[in-house]
Amino acid sequence: MLLIMQATKDQQASLTQIKKRSDFLKIQSKGRKWVSHGLIVQTAPNEDDIKRIGYTVSKRVDKSAVKRNRIKRRLRAVAADVLPTGAMNGQDYILVGRPASATRSYETLCEDLRWCLRKMGLEAKTP
RNA sequence: UCAGAAGAUUGGACGGCCGCUUGCGCUCUAUAUUUAUAUGGGGUGUGAGAGGAAAGUCCGGGCUUCAUGGAAAGACGGUGCCGGGCAACCCCCGGGCGGCGCGAGUCGAUGGACAGUGCAACAGAAAGUAUACCGCCGAUGGCUGUUUCUCUCGAGAAAGCAGCACAGGUAAGGAUGAAAGGGUGCGGUAAGAGCGCACCGCGUCUUUGGUAACAAAGAUGGCACGGUAAACCCCGCCGGAAGCAAGACCAAAUAGGAACCGCAUAUGGGCAUUUUCCGGCUCGUGGUUCGGGUUGGUCGCUAGAGCAGCUCAGUAAUGAGCCGCGCAGAUGAAUGGUCGUCGCUUCUUCGGAAGUACAAAACCCGGCUUAUAGAUUUUCUGAUAUU
RNA sequence: UGGGGUAUAGCCAAGCGGUAAGGCACCGGGUUUUGAUCUCGGUAUCCCUGGUUCGAAUCCAGGUACCCCAG
Numbered sequence: 371m372l373l374i375m376q377a378t379k380d381q382q383a384s385l386t387q388i389k390k391r392s393d394f395l396k397i398q399s400k401g402r403k404w405v406s407h408g409l410i411v412q413t414a415p416n417e418d419d420i421k422r423i424g425y426t427v428s429k430r431v432d433k434s435a436v437k438r439n440r441i442k443r444r445l446r447a448v449a450a451d452v453l454p455t456g457a458m459n460g461q462d463y464i465l466v467g468r469p470a471s472a473t474r475s476y477e478t479l480c481e482d483l484r485w486c487l488r489k490m491g492l493e494a495k496t497p
Numbered sequence: 498u499c500a501g502a503a504g505a506u507u508g509g510a511c512g513g514c515c516g517c518u519u520g521c522g523c524u525c526u527a528u529a530u531u532u533a534u535a536u537g538g539g540g541u542g543u544g545a546g547a548g549g550a551a552a553g554u555c556c557g558g559g560c561u562u563c564a565u566g567g568a569a570a571g572a573c574g575g576u577g578c579c580g581g582g583c584a585a586c587c588c589c590c591g592g593g594c595g596g597c598g599c600g601a602g603u604c605g606a607u608g609g610a611c612a613g614u615g616c617a618a619c620a621g622a623a624a625g626u627a628u629a630c631c632g633c634c635g636a637u638g639g640c641u642g643u644u645u646c647u648c649u650c651g652a653g654a655a656a657g658c659a660g661c662a663c664a665g666g667u668a669a670g671g672a673u674g675a676a677a678g679g680g681u682g683c684g685g686u687a688a689g690a691g692c693g694c695a696c697c698g699c700g701u702c703u704u705u706g707g708u709a710a711c712a713a714a715g716a717u718g719g720c721a722c723g724g725u726a727a728a729c730c731c732c733g734c735c736g737g738a739a740g741c742a743a744g745a746c747c748a749a750a751u752a753g754g755a756a757c758c759g760c761a762u763a764u765g766g767g768c769a770u771u772u773u774c775c776g777g778c779u780c781g782u783g784g785u786u787c788g789g790g791u792u793g794g795u796c797g798c799u800a801g802a803g804c805a806g807c808u809c810a811g812u813a814a815u816g817a818g819c820c821g822c823g824c825a826g827a828u829g830a831a832u833g834g835u836c837g838u839c840g841c842u843u844c845u846u847c848g849g850a851a852g853u854a855c856a857a858a859a860c861c862c863g864g865c866u867u868a869u870a871g872a873u874u875u876u877c878u879g880a881u882a883u884u
Numbered sequence: 885u886g887g888g889g890u891a892u893a894g895c896c897a898a899g900c901g902g903u904a905a906g907g908c909a910c911c912g913g914g915u916u917u918u919g920a921u922c923u924c925g926g927u928a929u930c931c932c933u934g935g936u937u938c939g940a941a942u943c944c945a946g947g948u949a950c951c952c953c954a955g
Contacts, residue, residue, distance in 0.1 A: 446517095
């Protein structure tokens with residue numbers, strides 16, 4: 371158990387964040403999208419052999435800044451648990467929040483993300 | 498006990514696992530060299546890490562830039578009872594006046610309507626220098642008739658009565674309306690009327706109390722002076738504009754341009770907005786076409802009109818003094834994710850179940866406004882019961 | 885983050901203190917054998933809550949929703 375945690379932490383270092391608005395727009399227009407109850411995943415391949423990740427929670431999801439921040443933090447926790455071991459390298463991932471992201475239980479939210487990745491054929495085989 | 502009024506405080510607690518930002522210490526590593534420091538990247542230990550409204554962005558300041566200092570007037574915008582507080586304020590405290598409430602209290606953009614202009618639909622006789630109309634009266638004058646008297650029997654004169662509504666008097670009444678040019682009562686009159694009187698209201702003057710707003714008392718006038726300024730406006734006071742994505746620095750890259758035309762060439766032009774005056778700075782300027790650039794980092798960035806306690810002054814807002822504290826600084830944006838136990842509230846079939854507010858810093862302060870589950874607490878008012 | 889704007893019937897909208905115009909759509913009646921056309925009528929919490937005023941869609945204050953601009 372402890373070894374797995376250690377590996378996870380090393381993998382998380384390879385996750386870099388998408389920060390520029392132009393990158394978000396490029397991925398949204400050229401990439402692929404899969405929708406689940408808890409969240410939406412948008413992906414596009416990149417040149418380097420790393421995983422990049424971004425989060426989008428717009429004002430349309432919820433008016434309250436408190437609830438939007440909570441959704442964003444939950445997505446960040448889910449991504450930190452699932453993506454390092456469960457997704458392929460060389461891809462950009464954007465997680466888009468939905469109203470249900472705040473109320474859905476943590477386990478089902480993780481399952482939603484894995485289901486989206488599996489449907490798009492980007493699931494990495496866990497060793 | 499019930500029903501209220503005005504404040505004040507607080508805004509769940511503990512633990513396991515996994516994380517984030519940042520200050521400091523230790524340590525590893527890369528680069529630069531003045532071989533011990535600087536900068537960058539990691540590891541580890543330890544400390545700190547959302548609010549009463551952080552919100553709305555409605556006011557007032559600090560700070561920064563606009564090269565730029567002062568004075569006057571105008572425009573535009575804001576503000577408006579009096580006194581005090583504050584760095585300042587559309588803020589706060591106390592008081593006056595008016596509305597509401599049995600009361601504790603509460604609400605009020607609360608200067609000026611003899612500086613001027615405007616507005617009041619519909620209804621109503623009339624909506625503002627009141628009186629045209631209906632109505633009432635017709636005392637007085639006029640006309641007509643009648644009675645009495647005189648008489649030259651034609652008529653005349655005087656007084657009384659009746660009528661007409663011609664001159665005129667009047668504003669009590671006239672269904673309205675938010676508002677009708679003082680109100681109620683008595684007298685008075687031809688009918689009436691502040692025409693007279695009493696009380697109330699209003700204006701003016703004086704005195705007293707109060708720093709003042711204003712209040713009270715007395716005298717006097719005889720009603721003259723209606724409403725609306727969150728209509729224009731007048732008067733007093735205040736205000737240059739834009740905002741930390743302000744702005745400063747570093748690195749990289751690019752450019753320090755070209756052509757044509759017009760004006761001006763220093764007694765001139767420009768320097769934010771309307772004009773003028775004084776002072777200061779700067780030197781070519783305007784248009785069209787072609788060409789080039791529009792990234793990253795650091796600082797600004799948190800010690801400030803700061804917070805807590807005590808004493809003194811003050812009705813209070815607040816001020817003064819003493820003592821203590823060190824308290825977020827992110828930038829696709831940290832301050833958490835998840836699991837468990839316990840509080841609190843409601844429901845309960847007594848096993849439990851559901852809920853646990855509003856709302857998250859973004860340069861920083863002082864206010865205002867709006868949202869807010871619940872909990873604790875102080876003072877006061879009214880009603881009922883008991884003593 | 886800062887700056888600015890709009891809200892009137894299902895839709896497009898006029899109105900600037902005194903009865904909420906108009907068009908399209910919808911509903912009902914008439915005309916027609918029936919339908920279209922035509923014709924008559926109906927349909928409004930003036931975004932919400934207070935205030936000023938005799939009276940507010942309009943003036944003032946606070947709030948809500950939506951939209952635009954700078955970068």
